[in-house]
Amino acid sequence: MGLFKKRTREDKTAEKSSKPGRLFAGLSKTRAILTADLGELISGRKAIDAEVLEELETRLLMADLGVETTDAVLEALRRKIEFGEVRNAENLLIHLSALLKARLQFDAPSSMPSADARPYTVLVIGVNGSGKTTSIGKLAKYYQNAGHSVMLAAGDTFRAAAVEQLQTWGERNQVPVIAQADGADSAAVAFDALQAAQSRGTDVLLIDTAGRLHTHSGLMDELKKIKRVLGKQDPGIPQQVLLVLDAGIGQNALQQAKQFHEAIGVTGLVLTKLDGTAKGGILFAIRDKLEMPVQFIGVGEGMEDLREFDADQFVDALLAQDS
Ligand SMILES: Nc1nc2c(ncn2[C@@H]2O[C@H](COP(=O)(O)OP(=O)(O)OP(=O)(O)O)[C@@H](O)[C@H]2O)c(=O)[nH]1
Ligand SMILES: [Mg+2]
Structure with missing residues (x-):
């Protein structure tokens, strides 16, 4: 019918x-x-x-x-x-x-760089495997499509493979990746990248970080340090702290988001893996319970599978009838 x-x-x-x-x-x-x-x-x-x-x-x-x-x-x-x-x-x-x-209407700030604050710096954080690095790869494309130059910073210095993964996304998008040897201080990598982006006049700097549990205070301190070091250059940096959440964890996402927010202040959320879960309604719970807007959603592993969140499109896609 x-x-x-x-x-x-x-x-x-x-x-x-x-x-x-x-x-x-x-x-x-x-x-x-x-x-x-x-x-x-x-x-x-x-x-x-x-x-x-x-x-x-x-x-x-x-x-x-x-x-x-x-x-x-x-x-x-x-x-x-x-x-x-x-x-x-x-x-x-x-x-x-x-x-x-x-x-489902969020009061989301613009995710685009303004003319007076370059580079528009985005610090990307979240627990292990939530989709940070992949989302950065997709965001690089998103910003390029909007006409902006992009640079990536390999702030996940725990694993050599993490740097390689980001470099692969850099090659795919043909954007530079700033990295140091693994084991380097992630705040130093972020700071280096910020200076490189400033001197090259890059529009958008996307900083990857290692996955960490929101309950691990030592690792949360490391994130605070990255933010503090960037802020020394300019207190307005980073303009955006994006918390990447795996939609498949359902209501647990709320607790994760609260703890990350208390520790370093989250400006927006990326909800990934909506394609792999029947718990997509979690966006409504986020709207009800958290102060943070959902800025982007991930609906697949490909480069094009990230989009700016739009409540009307989202609800239309949720309720449309499969025939
Ligand atoms: N289906 C689907 N898979 C995704 C999505 N986003 C990320 N993934 C997959 O999730 C896995 C983990 O993604 P990563 O980007 O490596 O996650 P991460 O947060 O950087 O992980 P760590 O650096 O280990 O903390 C990869 O296999 C991605 O392809 C999505 O929106 N949909
Ligand atoms: Mg990663």
């Missing part, structure tokens, strides 16, 4: 390579939880009854939207049913979509 516009085979082929198509494909696991057979459940009914709302509630919780958003959305829908605004399945999903979009 046509709750939302069905997509033809031609649409799907075109979508695979297009940006909205990759977002749509990337969110398929969470979408399956939210919408699989929902149309059938609703369509046979004359009215939207308690059973339908209970089913919807279960699905929102399973997709990790969190209790706050789930309760608020259900409450709003019940009121709309009571006042006759929602009468059938089509109505219900349209209102659900609008309610979710309204709740």
Whole structure:
């Protein structure tokens, strides 16, 4: 049934390579939880009854939207049913979509460099394996596409492989990578890179760091040092501290984010691996519980699989009906 516009085979082929198509494909696991057979459940009914709302509630919780958003959305829908605004399945999903979009608006600062502060310096932090280095590789592309010159700093000095991984992304994007021998002081690498970017007039400097547990105070101190050393050059640097979170950890992301924020101050989040999880609703819980905006989302391992977060596109991709 046509709750939302069905997509033809031609649409799907075109979508695979297009940006909205990759977002749509990337969110398929969470979408399956939210919408699989929902149309059938609703369509046979004359009215939207308690059973339908209970089913919807279960699905929102399973997709990790969190209790706050789930309760608020259900409450709003019940009121709309009571006042006759929602009468059938089509109505219900349209209102659900609008309610979710309204709740997911972040007050995000611009992620683009301004003319008076070059290089726009982005410190990228997070636990091991969350997707920091990969996201930096994708961000290099993102900034180049926006017409900016980019430099990368290999601040993960724990493993030689980490430097090589970043250098590979540097080669793919044809951007310089500033690195020192492994075991070097990561704050020194960051500072070196900042000076190199300043002297070359680079627009954007992306600094990779080693993965670390938010509960390890020694490693958190190392991050503070990187930030302090950069700030000595100019207190406005780094302009952005991006915390990279693996969306697959669901509600645990909230605790991680709080502790990183307390330790060094996070300006924005990158939610990665949304393509690998059915817990994509975690963005709503983040909106409810944290002060930090989601700036970027990762929906795959490829260079193009990172995008600036857009609530309307995100909710459309979550609720669209797979045909
Ligand atoms: N499917 C998918 N995989 C991703 C995404 N982002 C990163 N990955 C994968 O996650 C793995 C870890 O990514 P890295 O970028 O190395 O993670 P990291 O945070 O730099 O890891 P450490 O430096 O070891 O702390 C790699 O296999 C990436 O390809 C994403 O959005 N989707
Ligand atoms: Mg890394």
